[in-house]
Amino acid sequence: MAFSSSTTSIVSLLFLCLSLVVSTSLVVSAAGNFYQDFDITWGDGRGKILNNGQLLTLSLDKASGSGFQSKNEYLFGKIDMQLKLVPGNSAGTVTAYYLSSLGPTHDEIDFEFLGNLSGDPYILHTNVFSQGKGNREQQFYLWFDPTADFHTYSILWNPQRIIFSVDGTPIREFKNSESIGVPYPKNQPMRIYSSLWNADDWATRGGLIKTDWSHAPFTASYQNFNADACVRSSSGASSCSSSAQSTTTNSGWLNQELDSTNQERMKWVQKNYMIYNYCADTKRFPQGMPPECATTNLS
Numbered sequence: 070m071a072f073s074s075s076t077t078s079i080v081s082l083l084f085l086c087l088s089l090v091v092s093t094s095l096v097v098s099a100a101g102n103f104y105q106d107f108d109i110t111w112g113d114g115r116g117k118i119l120n121n122g123q124l125l126t127l128s129l130d131k132a133s134g135s136g137f138q139s140k141n142e143y144l145f146g147k148i149d150m151q152l153k154l155v156p157g158n159s160a161g162t163v164t165a166y167y168l169s170s171l172g173p174t175h176d177e178i179d180f181e182f183l184g185n186l187s188g189d190p191y192i193l194h195t196n197v198f199s200q201g202k203g204n205r206e207q208q209f210y211l212w213f214d215p216t217a218d219f220h221t222y223s224i225l226w227n228p229q230r231i232i233f234s235v236d237g238t239p240i241r242e243f244k245n246s247e248s249i250g251v252p253y254p255k256n257q258p259m260r261i262y263s264s265l266w267n268a269d270d271w272a273t274r275g276g277l278i279k280t281d282w283s284h285a286p287f288t289a290s291y292q293n294f295n296a297d298a299c300v301r302s303s304s305g306a307s308s309c310s311s312s313a314q315s316t317t318t319n320s321g322w323l324n325q326e327l328d329s330t331n332q333e334r335m336k337w338v339q340k341n342y343m344i345y346n347y348c349a350d351t352k353r354f355p356q357g358m359p360p361e362c363a364t365t366n367l368s
């Protein structure tokens with residue numbers, strides 16, 4: 070039984086399409102090889118890529134911390150990374166994981182993990198900078214021990230909103246409020262950065278608890294990086310992963326928003342685990358609250 074020639078050519082056409090899709094998505098949605106996606110940028114050997122590129126570790130001792138950055142620049146994306154934070158007594162240490170553009174009017178989307186004494190809770194600190202201006206901190210405790218296992222920390226960044234998620238649960242949404250005069254990050258491509266450093270002048274109980282160097286080196290670990298994103302090439306063109314736009318019921322990440330279930334989950338986190346919200350800090354802004362607080366970032 071032989072295929073007719075037309076069947077054969079349809080089959081080979083399908084294969085061609087499939088391999089095109091696969092190779093395109095490899096370019097823009099590379100599921101995690103740290104050698105391929107990142108450079109260790111500082112720390113003189115304290116940052117390491119291990120297990121054939123499947124694992125990355127940063128460490129900190131009294132002499133230095135360490136850090137890495139993405140090779141790619143992204144303009145919008147859905148970016149996931151699994152982190153396992155410094156265990157035990159991590160007081161005074163900060164593990165920063167963020168997206169940032171360059172220059173004095175840079176944009177930035179931050180996760181920062183503030184360490185603590187053994188058994189005391191980490192603080193997950195978040196911030197959004199647009200055109201050089203931040204001051205939009207929200208802080209959370211986590212509902213698990215972030216040092217015991219890897220957990221997924223995600224940033225969805227599209228032209229309408231920025232959503233911070235932890236293990237798929239949204240914890241914070243920063244909406245585009247340009248219509249009321251708030252600059253929104255949407256023109257400057259960003260790289261992914263991470264670093265482990267000493268910040269014992271402010272990190273733990275506001276700087277009261279200092280780093281105990283007898284526990285050094287401190288180590289944080291990273292795995293399973295995934296970026297469904299628009300990647301800027303050196304020519305300045307941007308190419309987006311196939312999942313950016315979707316023809317099926319779920320719209321692609323470029324238009325994604327929180328459905329009512331996820332809004333409820335975010336409310337649950339904010340009610341139970343949020344410990345600081347700049348939009349609720351009236352003392353801090355005697356001249357008037359930031360305009361975005363009046364609308365949708367209030368929660």
Ligand SMILES: *[C@@H]1O[C@H](CO)[C@@H](O)[C@H](O)[C@H]1NC(C)=O
Nearest residue numbers: 183185189190192272273274
């Ligand atoms: C550390 O633990 C103390 C005591 O539970 C807590 O007040 C503080 O928020 C925790 N986190 C940091 C980073 O200080």
